[in-house]
Amino acid sequence: MDYFEYKNNELFCEEVNLKEISKNVGTPAYIYSKKTLERHANAYLRSFSSTKGLVCFSVKSLSNLSALNVLKNIGCGFDIVSGGELHRVLKIKADPNKIIFSGVGKSEEEIEYGIRNKILSFNIESGSELLRIEKIASMLKVSASISIRFNPEVDSGGHDYITTGRKGDKFGISSLEEVMQIADYAKRSKHINMVGIACHIGSQILNLESYKAAAKKTVELAERINAIGIELKFLDMGGGLGVPYNGETPPDPSDLVKALESAMSDRKEKIVLEPGRTISANAGVLLTSIEYIKDDFLIVDAAMNDLLRPSLYGAEHDVWNINNAQSANAKNWNIVGPICESSDFIRKNITLSAKESDVLAVKTAGAYGFVMSSNYNSRPRCAEVLVDGDGFKIIKKRESYSDLLNLEEVPND
Ligand SMILES: Cc1ncc(COP(=O)(O)O)c(C=O)c1O
Structure with missing residues (x-):
């Protein structure tokens, strides 16, 4: 169970209307629910009948420091797969005695x-x-x-x-x-x-x-x-x-x-x-705005560089319109991104009501979502936001064009 639900036809994450986040932060953006992360981790932590259990959250599924910190604070250890992931969990002062390197x-x-x-x-x-x-x-x-x-x-x-x-x-x-x-x-x-x-x-x-x-x-x-x-x-x-x-x-x-x-x-x-997806997937959505409608395509501002799973695995994510739980005038759509690849799609064949500039929430995107994002097509990586009750914080800023060039150098001719 997660804490994304419609209230009077508007989609909320915990107590925050997602419209407010999309206005303030822009799209595309990943939104995570703190309560959902905690609830899912506790579903493991509290199920052990003795102290014989150790839950090492799989950092590869969601590696934002703030999300890891939420999980550390309720008792999770970490399953890591790289020096970079070790650096992350040490940064939040995870207990080394709860770190497994796979x-x-x-x-x-x-x-x-x-x-x-x-x-x-x-x-x-x-x-x-x-x-x-x-x-x-x-x-x-x-x-x-x-x-x-x-x-x-x-x-x-x-x-x-x-x-x-x-x-x-x-x-x-x-x-x-x-x-x-x-x-x-x-x-x-x-x-x-x-x-x-x-x-x-x-x-x-x-x-x-x-x-x-x-x-x-x-x-x-x-x-x-x-x-x-x-x-x-x-x-x-x-x-x-x-x-x-x-x-x-x-x-x-x-x-x-x-x-x-x-x-x-x-x-x-x-x-x-070493659970990953069961803790993080339903704790996150990807917010994306509809830029254009053409035939049966909703062309949105998120792309395969933001969420690779549909292109990589043919994964099917449910997609909701944040302003409209109803599907009275719903139609069948293919949701695609701006990247120059035919495999750049977010979801094929989905029924929902939509018009240009509506904001959609791609559900169950918290795991293997942002972590697999890239700068393909020189697209800056999107923002990440953590909702906690009735407040929210940007926990990773949207990249700028200058961030894209940060590590590059042009040799003198
Ligand atoms: C060794 C290992 N542990 C844990 C995980 C986490 O898996 P999941 O996110 O499906 O729970 C993975 C994922 O590939 C893995 O390779």
């Missing part, structure tokens, strides 16, 4: 940054990565904590681009023999401390069966690892639970937590989760 291609610089800041764990994805971490830890004369990300061979459904956890996916380690060899090496290394095992089976998952199957395999693997004398601190089941973009009915986070607690009831390790 990703297949960590650079030496990123590893050193993580080790120096004593993060909870590097989720490693190959033997070569382990050797690299060991080398850097040894140079720093410390021991680095790692967990091994394995592929439980569970097909979670969903778009091929966001399915992971299967043999042949680039993520994780598929051979359990290889996992055991790495664990054995880690055990003998002076500079490595193996603290967990991890998996992440995909994204936009709409059933709990895949998680239950993955949990069973995780427990079996944990037993094998214990048998060679390694005590683990946590079992990390990744993120991936789906959200209702367009009528889907995903399980509730509390049901996921219950299912995992039950599958792991004999285990003493913490259960770690």
Whole structure:
């Protein structure tokens, strides 16, 4: 459930009329609801029946400092995938003991940054990565904590681009023999401390069966690892639970937590989760104005550089007119942006009433929205706004033309 709703035919975020934000901030702009972020994170945090749970919000889904700060303040840790994301969470003074570093291609610089800041764990994805971490830890004369990300061979459904956890996916380690060899090496290394095992089976998952199957395999693997004398601190089941973009009915986070607690009831390790989309997606909308109407096209001021998901995955976001909940004179439209690519669309085939200069809200855009935005076509990135009750703040300014050129230099002829 989110806090975007019509009141007298006008769309509000919490207590703020979105018309007011569009007038003051302009469009396109991402608008996030603080209450919704908190509500969704609490749906995980409060579902653990003991202190055995750790929720590490997946920073890649929404990485604005203010949003991260909201989540830190209610107890979330963070799942990061780059030095830049580590820099962000350190900036908001996140507890290093709640930071997990995922990703297949960590650079030496990123590893050193993580080790120096004593993060909870590097989720490693190959033997070569382990050797690299060991080398850097040894140079720093410390021991680095790692967990091994394995592929439980569970097909979670969903778009091929966001399915992971299967043999042949680039993520994780598929051979359990290889996992055991790495664990054995880690055990003998002076500079490595193996603290967990991890998996992440995909994204936009709409059933709990895949998680239950993955949990069973995780427990079996944990037993094998214990048998060679390694005590683990946590079992990390990744993120991936789906959200209702367009009528889907995903399980509730509390049901996921219950299912995992039950599958792991004999285990003493913490259960770690890395949810992204379920916390951030419905906490954000993208506001965009209709510039022109041509045939059945609504040509808006947001484009694929602002919201890439429709072009990248064929993702379908619901779109609402902020001034009109009714669809009495509604028509079928294709909503497209100004970018010179045929794949530049926000939503195809949607019924709504609209006229030029109306403002639309593209729903469920809080996750993998702004974070994937770019300057393609030399378009300045849009603003981000956080609503809190009856007030709102710009939490990232709209870029200017001079921002676009900031880092460029023209060599002397
Ligand atoms: C390792 C890992 N953890 C967590 C997530 C977050 O997934 P979601 O936003 O679907 O919950 C991802 C997303 O790709 C991921 O790769």
